[in-house]
Amino acid sequence: MSSFSSNTYDYQSSPNQFGTDPVAVSDFLARVNLGPGQLREIAGLGAVDYLRLDEQVVTPGALPSRGGFDDLCYGTGTTYLAGLTFGGVWGLMEGLHGHSPNFKLRLNTILNSVTRRGPFIGNSCGILGIYFSTKS
Structure with a gap:
């Protein structure tokens, strides 16, 4: 008898150690929508123009x-x-x-x-x- 097979744990359906449900990366990235203005603000560039390679x-x-x-x-x-x-x-x-x-x-x-x-x-x-x- 293997003790590993009797102690299976379903990571998908149970909450993690912090008491919240696990979030998939695709779900997280679907909620993130950053535009050029928000990216400049996060990077601390202020009103600096960016390059337009096209x-x-x-x-x-x-x-x-x-x-x-x-x-x-x-x-x-x-x-x-x-x-x-x-x-x-x-x-x-x-x-x-x-x-x-x-x-x-x-x-x-x-x-x-x-x-x-x-x-x-x-x-x-x-x-x-x-x-x-x-x-x-």
Whole structure:
């Protein structure tokens, strides 16, 4: 006989230790309705205006941009990922060309080559992306 099964307790139907019925999170959030004015008051901002991102100027073109920082992040990220992919494939090809007697050594050779070439090329391309994004 298990003493645990005889001492079951229904948490949903009985009140908690404070004598009140439990409230679900969804019920609590349904009663909370905060607008921008109330949020400013809670945060202590007073009459400070807030940013309206939907009215921000976006440059037209094939790749719309919000400004220099957006271009910096996009350019750095894409060149880093492209370099990481290229370096990983280079390391994979280099590791596959190695001659190892068994599977474990071959796999180790491949993983060492991928982790040697991938991050090196990715970081180098990311630095070039930062450089060219700040020059324009």
